[in-house]
Amino acid sequence: MQxxxxxxxxxxxxxxxxxxxxxxxxxxEGLGEQxxxxxxxxxxxxxxxxxxxxxxxWARAKVExxxxxxxxxxxxxxxxx
Numbered sequence: 001m002q003x004x005x006x007x008x009x010x011x012x013x014x015x016x017x018x019x020x021x022x023x024x025x026x027x028x029e030g031l032g033e034q035x036x037x038x039x040x041x042x043x044x045x046x047x048x049x050x051x052x053x054x055x056x057x058w059a060r061a062k063v064e065x066x067x068x069x070x071x072x073x074x075x076x077x078x079x080x081x
Contacts, residue, residue, distance in 0.1 A: 008071055009064060015050055017067045022046070024070050035062050 005011070025031040028044035037059055039052040053060045 008068060014053060014060070014063075015046065017063065018046060018049055018053070021063065021067060021070065034066055035059075037062070 009017075021031055022028060025034060028040050028049075032040035032044070037052070039049040039059075053063060
């Protein structure tokens with residue numbers, strides 16, 4: 001039997017990651033403050049951002065890195081004191 005992957009990005013679609021980040025930062029304006037990329041700051045949409053991120057590895061890496069940071073923050077905030 002195979003062990004489940006410990007990679008939090010395993011099986012996670014880019015559109016789901018982007019939607020979760022937009023929700024977490026309460027819109028593209030907040031996300032654009034975290035990652036200053038034109039697809040988030042100039043007439044943003046999920047569709048146009050996905051097209052850009054799929055063609056641009058460095059931008060996708062930044063988004064994935066921010067997503068991992070958000071997951072850690074959520075996990076940290078869920079722990080009882």
